[in-house]
Amino acid sequence: MRVYLFYLRAALAAFFMLFTFSSNAQPGISEFYSASAEVNRWYFSLSDLVLVIGAIAGILGGLRVYANWQMGKHHIDAQVMGWFFSCLFLSLIGVFLRGLFRL
Numbered sequence: 001m002r003v004y005l006f007y008l009r010a011a012l013a014a015f016f017m018l019f020t021f022s023s024n025a026q027p028g029i030s031e032f033y034s035a036s037a038e039v040n041r042w043y044f045s046l047s048d049l050v051l052v053i054g055a056i057a058g059i060l061g062g063l064r065v066y067a068n069w070q071m072g073k074h075h076i077d078a079q080v081m082g083w084f085f086s087c088l089f090l091s092l093i094g095v096f097l098r099g100l101f102r103l
Contacts, residue, residue: 054090
């Protein structure tokens, strides 16, 4: 009985040792690194595009607030706060993404 138990333990140890050697070359690792490199290449152009879209939206929001102010709607506090915090969000999300992708 002890001999069979010894052979069983030896066979399990050999199996797990071979399993760990074969798991070092997992598929998908090289694809992950290539996707990471592609994200790093495209990050700056995409971040510039997001800032341009944010600038256009900020200008349009500012014009809307100005138009409402000129039309006599003086209760525009919610619009001004929404406009300000959306600009703040766009500024901070760039810093967050730069830290996330380690750029």
